[in-house]
Structures are given as C-alpha cells and as structure tokens.
Amino acid sequence: MLKNWILNIKNNSHYFGSTQWKYRVSGNLLELSVQPQLNEQKKEYRCAVITIGQILKALSIKVERTGSSYLIQSFPNLEAPEIIATIRLEDRIESSKDPFPILQSEIYNYSGEEKLRSITEKYQFDIAKTDLPFRMDLDLESFKHKTWFVLTSKHNNPFTWLNLGNWKESLQSGGDAIPNKELFIIFDFCCRQEWERINLSFPVKDHLQAVIAIPT
Numbered sequence: 001m002l003k004n005w006i007l008n009i010k011n012n013s014h015y016f017g018s019t020q021w022k023y024r025v026s027g028n029l030l031e032l033s034v035q036p037q038l039n040e041q042k043k044e045y046r047c048a049v050i051t052i053g054q055i056l057k058a059l060s061i062k063v064e065r066t067g068s069s070y071l072i073q074s075f076p077n078l079e080a081p082e083i084i085a086t087i088r089l090e091d092r093i094e095s096s097k098d099p100f101p102i103l104q105s106e107i108y109n110y111s112g113e114e115k116l117r118s119i120t121e122k123y124q125f126d127i128a129k130t131d132l133p134f135r136m137d138l139d140l141e142s143f144k145h146k147t148w149f150v151l152t153s154k155h156n157n158p159f160t161w162l163n164l165g166n167w168k169e170s171l172q173s174g175g176d177a178i179p180n181k182e183l184f185i186i187f188d189f190c191c192r193q194e195w196e197r198i199n200l201s202f203p204v205k206d207h208l209q210a211v212i213a214i215p216t
Contacts, residue, residue, distance in 0.1 A: 072086070
C-alpha cells in the first residue's frame with residue numbers, strides 16, 4: 001500500500017523536483033530522503049525537504065482514510081542530512097498524537113484570505129500583505145487582480161522547511177491532496193526563475209519563506 005501511494009506521488013507533476021528526493025519501503029515503514037548530491041546545495045536541499053513535507057501530509061490523509069494510524073518521525077540533521085523523515089503504518093491507536101496542526105473542516109469553506117491566515121497561524125508562520133513583489137519583466141497578465149502576501153518564519157532550518165511543506169499541502173489540498181491552483185499561487189523559491197525575479201528589497205522581518213497570491 002505504501003509503495004503504491006509513493007509511486008503515484010512520485011509520478012504526480014504536482015510534486016515538483018521528483019529527482020531531488022528518494023524513498024525506501026520496508027514492510028510498513030517508508031523512509032524519505034534527499035538525494036545525497038544535494039547535501040551541499042542549500043537551495044536545492046531546502047526544496048527537496050519542502051517536497052518531503054508535502055508528501056508526509058498527503059500520505060497522512062491517505063492513511064487516515066483507510067482507518068489506520070501512522071507514526072511520523074522527522075530527524076534532518078547535519079550528521080545524516082539526506083534522511084529527512086519516516087512514516088510507519090500502525091494499527092489504530094486512539095491515543096496517538098496527530099503530528100500536524102488540527103484544522104477544522106469548516107476552514108475549507110473560508111474565503112481565500114481567511115483560509116490562508118487560519119492555516120498559516122496553525123503552522124506558526126507569520127504572514128503580511130505586500131505590494132507586487134516581482135520585477136516588472138514578468139508576464140503580468142496572469143498576476144492581475146491578485147492580493148499578495150509574504151510568509152515568514154522565526155527560524156530557517158530543515159525543520160522549518162519540512163513544516164513549510166506541510167503548510168503548503170494543507171493549504172492546497174482541501175483535504176484531498178488536489179491543489180486548488182485557481183485560488184492560491186505559491187512561490188516558495190524552488191524554481192530558478194523565482195529566485196531571479198523576486199525583488200527582495202521590500203520590508204520583510206525574519207526569514208522569507210514564500211510569496212502567495214490570491215484573487216482580489
């Protein structure tokens with residue numbers, strides 16, 4: 001079951017950078033790792049960890065629908081930087097602790113900004129409105145009539161990036177792991193063009209993690 005799920009995810013274009021991460025399945029245990037060659041490439045390593053965070057959240061939804069339980073262990077560290085997390089399927093344990101913030105079902109009926117702010121608060125990031133944060137050489141037609149936000153964090157480490165992936169999947173999935181691209185446009189700086197085009201001169205406190213656009 002785990003192997004089928006992770007193969008489907010790896011073949012899903014929603015999860016960019018599928019060459020940046022790898023997996024190993026052993027029985028009811030799935031290990032998710034960053035490709036070793038990225039350990040010294042901070043930008044690429046960060047993006048792989050974000051994607052693994054998305055995968056963990058998507059898998060948790062699938063497991064819950066089967067009536068099973070799961071245990072997630074996250075341990076990115078400098079001694080073994082490529083191993084990010086494991087997820088283990090278990091029999092239903094009523095006392096098991098949900099590793100993700102609890103989101104009330106009605107949150108998915110909120111307006112775009114209300115949903116964005118609610119989920120962001122649950123994941124303990126900060127968010128603020130901003131002017132158009134990109135240089136004017138973009139094709140602006142697709143960015144008209146949007147409200148822009150910056151997402152920031154107090155810390156900037158692999159645990160932050162893993163949490164960012166959880167946040168991103170929670171925001172986009174609506175509980176079904178299907179991105180609502182019509183509502184949210186998320187730039188988490190995992191495409192080279194995004195790094196080149198963003199104008200970092202606008203005021204931002206703490207560590208910038210993403211820029212989000214929603215319809216006005």
